[in-house]
Amino acid sequence: MTKKRLGVLTSGGDCPGLNAAIRAVVSHAKLSYGWEVLGIPYGTQGLMDRKPAIELTAHGLDLRGIDPLLNMGGTILGSINKGDTIANTDKILAGCEALGLDAIVAIGGDGSLSILSELAKRGGWKLIGIPKTIDNDVGLTERAIGFDTAVNTVVDALQKLSSTAASHDRVMVVETMGRTAGHLALNAGIAGGADVILIPEVPYTVEGICNKIHELHETWKQNFALVVVAEGARTLAGESRKYTDLQGNKRLRGIGDYIADSLSQCMNNRVEVRVTVLGHVQRGGMPSALDRILASSFGRAAVDLVAAGESGRVVVWRNGDVDSVSIEELCLHSPRLVDPYSGLLKTAQAIGTYVGEVDHLP
Ligand code: F6P
Numbered sequence: 001m002t003k004k005r006l007g008v009l010t011s012g013g014d015c016p017g018l019n020a021a022i023r024a025v026v027s028h029a030k031l032s033y034g035w036e037v038l039g040i041p042y043g044t045q046g047l048m049d050r051k052p053a054i055e056l057t058a059h060g061l062d063l064r065g066i067d068p069l070l071n072m073g074g075t076i077l078g079s080i081n082k083g084d085t086i087a088n089t090d091k092i093l094a095g096c097e098a099l100g101l102d103a104i105v106a107i108g109g110d111g112s113l114s115i116l117s118e119l120a121k122r123g124g125w126k127l128i129g130i131p132k133t134i135d136n137d138v139g140l141t142e143r144a145i146g147f148d149t150a151v152n153t154v155v156d157a158l159q160k161l162s163s164t165a166a167s168h169d170r171v172m173v174v175e176t177m178g179r180t181a182g183h184l185a186l187n188a189g190i191a192g193g194a195d196v197i198l199i200p201e202v203p204y205t206v207e208g209i210c211n212k213i214h215e216l217h218e219t220w221k222q223n224f225a226l227v228v229v230a231e232g233a234r235t236l237a238g239e240s241r242k243y244t245d246l247q248g249n250k251r252l253r254g255i256g257d258y259i260a261d262s263l264s265q266c267m268n269n270r271v272e273v274r275v276t277v278l279g280h281v282q283r284g285g286m287p288s289a290l291d292r293i294l295a296s297s298f299g300r301a302a303v304d305l306v307a308a309g310e311s312g313r314v315v316v317w318r319n320g321d322v323d324s325v326s327i328e329e330l331c332l333h334s335p336r337l338v339d340p341y342s343g344l345l346k347t348a349q350a351i352g353t354y355v356g357e358v359d360h361l362p
Pocket of ligand 1: 013081133134135177178179231252283
């Protein structure tokens with residue numbers, strides 16, 4: 001096996017488990033194959049700006065034998081989820097060329113992987129992807145790095161909110177991230193005992209939520225409720241809550257407040273409603289055990305694909321093990337939304353959760 005110089009980068013919004021994946025890539029590439037590994041700071045932005053690459057060692061941030069990468073949140077390489085890559089293609093390709101890499105392992109969501117795949121074709125790079133996102137909406141993989149930790153973060157918040165909700169007879173509305181996908185809200189809502197779970201894939205009505213809260217009170221003498229709402233949740237008319245930021249980008253924001261105000265109105269102010277927007281807390285913290293295992297397995301498999309001379313592929317999680325698919329195929333199947341007829345949604349309904357107007361699904 002000839003000695004290789006491998007580049008590794010993180011791209012898109014960060015999440016817990018990125019450093020664990022970097023650690024696995026570096027350890028396997030160095031210990032099993034004896035390759036050199038360079039960390040590319042800030043992904044394509046770093047290549048464009050010619051930011052100095054970081055020489056990574058098998059005990060990257062070794063502190064008397066303690067390697068913190070396994071449990072550190074965020075990414076030691078930095079990441080960006082904005083910028084005009086197409087307009088800067090030549091600069092990015094030149095930056096990559098200057099590093100003299102044999103292959104790149106990119107840890108990113110489907111958006112980043114699709115852009116990088118295009119650059120790889122133009123620059124003749126060998127590219128292997130590793131999927132990450134707390135939204136868990138990357139196609140053809142059952143899991144992406146970061147999702148499990150984010151679910152646990154939301155569940156922790158729900159548990160804490162349930163006691164104060166019960167003490168004050170309040171409705172707690174908890175807004176989660178997820179963009180157009182409801183995986184995070186649905187999984188955390190079930191695990192955290194939510195009474196209402198609103199996701200983009202199933203439209204809701206305010207009346208439906210009010211009826212549920214009324215039923216809890218009348219039938220079960222439960223005077224409080226937990227409402228989990230994904231940032232992209234939509235009404236029957238297809239309306240979500242959006243705003244345009246100063247750069248002109250459309251962003252999802254405000255669904256928690258909207259639901260709270262609508263509930264207060266619908267219930268004639270008979271209930272007290274409070275809102276918690278979890279925001280970027282969901283992207284922070286130490287990765288869960290499951291995310292560390294996933295990140296380690298993905299890192300190992302990505303390096304093996306490089307060793308096998310593969311390119312243009314992404315490692316994915318299927319049936320409890322790592323597999324790989326082509327980046328193009330994966331992007332074609334992204335974003336992967338919640339199947340409204342899935343067992344998980346049926347589970348939520350079966351245990352008494354209002355999950356929207358399922359009768360109005362196509
Ligand atoms: O895709 C991950 C995600 O955290 C989404 O759930 C969320 O809408 C978005 O990123 C937030 O991005 P930003 O970091 O730009 O605020």
